[in-house]
Amino acid sequence: MPELPEVETVVRGLRAVLPGRRILNVRLDKTDFIDDPAALELQLPGSRIVAVRRHGKFILVELESANGRKHESSFLIHLGMTGQIVTCPPEVPVAPHTHVFLALDDGRELRYTDIRRFGRMAMLANTAHESVLGKLGLDPLEATEEEFRTRFRSRRAHIKALLLDQRVLRGMGNIYTDESLWRARIHPRRLGANLNDPEIHRLHGVVRRVLNEAIRLGGSSISDYVDAEGNAGEFQIRHRAYGREGKKCSRCGTLIRRIIVAGRSSYFCPRCQPAPRTRSRKIQKRGGQRARPVKK
Ligand SMILES: [Zn+2]
Numbered sequence: 001m002p003e004l005p006e007v008e009t010v011v012r013g014l015r016a017v018l019p020g021r022r023i024l025n026v027r028l029d030k031t032d033f034i035d036d037p038a039a040l041e042l043q044l045p046g047s048r049i050v051a052v053r054r055h056g057k058f059i060l061v062e063l064e065s066a067n068g069r070k071h072e073s074s075f076l077i078h079l080g081m082t083g084q085i086v087t088c089p090p091e092v093p094v095a096p097h098t099h100v101f102l103a104l105d106d107g108r109e110l111r112y113t114d115i116r117r118f119g120r121m122a123m124l125a126n127t128a129h130e131s132v133l134g135k136l137g138l139d140p141l142e143a144t145e146e147e148f149r150t151r152f153r154s155r156r157a158h159i160k161a162l163l164l165d166q167r168v169l170r171g172m173g174n175i176y177t178d179e180s181l182w183r184a185r186i187h188p189r190r191l192g193a194n195l196n197d198p199e200i201h202r203l204h205g206v207v208r209r210v211l212n213e214a215i216r217l218g219g220s221s222i223s224d225y226v227d228a229e230g231n232a233g234e235f236q237i238r239h240r241a242y243g244r245e246g247k248k249c250s251r252c253g254t255l256i257r258r259i260i261v262a263g264r265s266s267y268f269c270p271r272c273q274p275a276p277r278t279r280s281r282k283i284q285k286r287g288g289q290r291a292r293p294v295k296k
Pocket residue numbers: 249250251252253254269270271272273
């Protein structure tokens with residue numbers, strides 16, 4: 001599933017080719033992932049692409065109307081699980097599961113392919129930006145350490161769940177959450193409220209480093225992800241925890257384990273990322289201490 005680095009890589013690729021291009025026509029195949037297919041067919045032809053931006057895992061294509069005025073809507077794209085967006089000459093053979101074709105005025109075609117169709121597309125009215133995108137949390141590349149502290153310390157939820165919650169941080173998914181927690185040596189089941197200052201400091205630092213390193217390497221290609229030119233990313237060779245169950249931790253040699261946290265597979269090193277003390281263990285311990293004097 002594309003996360004922040006993969007979406008950022010796609011956006012950078014699109015930004016290199018799309019701004020300034022006019023959309024000549026739109027051809028749609030399957031449309032069940034499009035909010036209002038007729039709106040795309042009506043509003044995109046004739047529009048000129050002004051900018052391509054990322055907001056969390058959303059791609060926003062900003063437009064100008066045929067009359068040169070700012071368009072009343074942006075073209076919103078979410079890649080979902082298996083979405084791919086590429087530009088290519090029209091004679092390139094069409095990949096299976098390609099559902100959206102935009103003909104551009106430089107003769108190229110922008111194609112959207114999505115095997116599972118969990119992606120989303122819509123014409124997002126400028127007036128609706130706040131209601132759709134305003135609910136999202138901070139961009140992890142922009143959030144300060146103090147903002148990390150405030151957002152995580154105030155919550156008695158597993159840190160893994162907090163990192164995945166798009167209302168807390170926008171753009172983190174399962175891969176970069178596990179990679180960040182491994183690097184920060186924090187167990188995925190630790191409660192946000194219980195993280196101490198050094199842990200918050202480490203987590204803030206590694207989240208930025210992991211995301212920036214992944215962007216530099218063009219993202220992680222696990223199954224379907226490719227960038228806007230159709231190339232796979234390379235960050236998967238740097239994965240230290242994600243998908244490595246039963247393999248040795250590259251720091252201490254202990255075998256990486258997989259547990260379910262927040263309904264998601266979570267990979268971690270049981271030695272580098274010590275489990276939080278559970279209440280039941282504390283009660284047992286106290287019970288044992290109380291029982292001893294009676295025995296004597
Ligand atoms: Zn380890």
